[in-house]
Amino acid sequence: MTDLIPGLPRDPRHDPVLRSEVIAALAIAPGERHVDATFGAGGYTRAMLAAGADVVACDRDPDAIAEGQALVAEAAGHLTLVHGRFGEIDRLLAERGIDAVDGITFDIGVSSMQLDQGERGFSFQKDGPLDMRMAQEGESAADWLNRADETEIADVLFHYGDERQSRRVARAIVAARPLTRTAELATVIRKALRHPPGAPKDPSTKSFQAIRIHINSELDELVAGLSAAERLLRPGGRLAVVSFHSTEDRIVKNFLRERSGGDAAGSRHRPAPIPLARAATFETPARKIRPGKEEEARNPRARSATLRSAVRTAAPAWHGNSGPDSSMKEAMSC
Numbered sequence: 001m002t003d004l005i006p007g008l009p010r011d012p013r014h015d016p017v018l019r020s021e022v023i024a025a026l027a028i029a030p031g032e033r034h035v036d037a038t039f040g041a042g043g044y045t046r047a048m049l050a051a052g053a054d055v056v057a058c059d060r061d062p063d064a065i066a067e068g069q070a071l072v073a074e075a076a077g078h079l080t081l082v083h084g085r086f087g088e089i090d091r092l093l094a095e096r097g098i099d100a101v102d103g104i105t106f107d108i109g110v111s112s113m114q115l116d117q118g119e120r121g122f123s124f125q126k127d128g129p130l131d132m133r134m135a136q137e138g139e140s141a142a143d144w145l146n147r148a149d150e151t152e153i154a155d156v157l158f159h160y161g162d163e164r165q166s167r168r169v170a171r172a173i174v175a176a177r178p179l180t181r182t183a184e185l186a187t188v189i190r191k192a193l194r195h196p197p198g199a200p201k202d203p204s205t206k207s208f209q210a211i212r213i214h215i216n217s218e219l220d221e222l223v224a225g226l227s228a229a230e231r232l233l234r235p236g237g238r239l240a241v242v243s244f245h246s247t248e249d250r251i252v253k254n255f256l257r258e259r260s261g262g263d264a265a266g267s268r269h270r271p272a273p274i275p276l277a278r279a280a281t282f283e284t285p286a287r288k289i290r291p292g293k294e295e296e297a298r299n300p301r302a303r304s305a306t307l308r309s310a311v312r313t314a315a316p317a318w319h320g321n322s323g324p325d326s327s328m329k330e331a332m333s334c
């Protein structure tokens with residue numbers, strides 16, 4: 001299988017993580033309708049189009065939508081680009097007369113395009129305004145860091161960045177306010193963690209990730225997106241989720257475990273679960289897939305990626321579109 005639509009140029013800006021594995025999990029039949037919930041630079045969308053799918057792709061970043069217009073033209077009627085949050089993907093599709101699809105894919109997190117542009121404020125390696133907003137609206141990282149109290153900042157760094165020294169970093173941030181630039185924030189974090197200049201692993205990585213997840217409400221979005229996918233997928237439809245953080249992966253794992261009844265055997269470390277009150281909406285999820293050594297060497301970002309996938313059953317969705325359910329909220333809780 002080729003990765004690209006014949007005749008379409010390869011996009012050199014983006015090397016999508018686990019692309020072949022995602023496409024294999026989606027098992028696309030020509031003419032099927034698939035949703036790429038995180039369009040980014042369109043790497044997955046191109047591969048879906050090449051496999052013969054009609055694609056509806058969504059992104060909350062207006063730049064991704066603007067840059068994708070060239071692909072819309074090239075795809076000659078087989079691609080629709082939608083600006084919005086995937087937490088509302090069922091509403092966004094309903095507005096376009098679509099209420100069921102054959103596949104939905106999420107590639108959670110920040111794109112290379114966003115990271116590479118210093119002025120978007122996502123990177124500790126490129127100086128820029130302390131922004132980090134994917135949708136380019138709402139409260140920026142600077143707004144939040146300059147108003148939140150020390151405990152709130154420490155909790156975010158700990159829970160969304162696994163930063164063990166979160167209190168020390170939060171104290172240093174509060175003492176250095178007001179902060180306006182990414183380079184300033186990175187310097188404050190490195191000093192707080194007594195990072196020797198030139199040492200290999202930059203200690204700001206974890207805090208930048210945590211602040212970005214918080215500013216973009218990424219975990220709430222993931223929970224809402226999974227529920228929306230459950231409502232949208234036809235019987236036999238495929239769900240694929242690539243995540244980059246242990247908390248995100250736990251949300252996906254718990255969702256699929258619960259919805260597939262995969263917990264039924266329990267484990268010797270856990271009490272036997274209460275039998276499923278509702279019919280399983282996903283068939284036994286596939287084992288999680290991690291990138292191979294070759295992909296990790298080619299693309300360092302792939303090192304933390306995990307793919308989970310599953311097939312929709314014919315059972316009704318467990319929840320309407322009134323918001324996330326309690327078990328998923330529990331997986332997210334700090």
Ligand SMILES: C[S@@+](CC[C@H](N)C(=O)[O-])C[C@H]1O[C@@H](n2cnc3c(N)ncnc32)[C@H](O)[C@@H]1O
Nearest residue numbers: 016038040041042043044059060085086107221
């Ligand atoms: C990792 S990139 C996707 C890369 C893409 N798979 C590709 O091949 O180019 C994630 C993209 O999802 C978008 N995104 C993240 N959270 C979103 C959300 N809740 N709703 C819509 N788009 C979102 C980001 O703006 C970013 O462009």
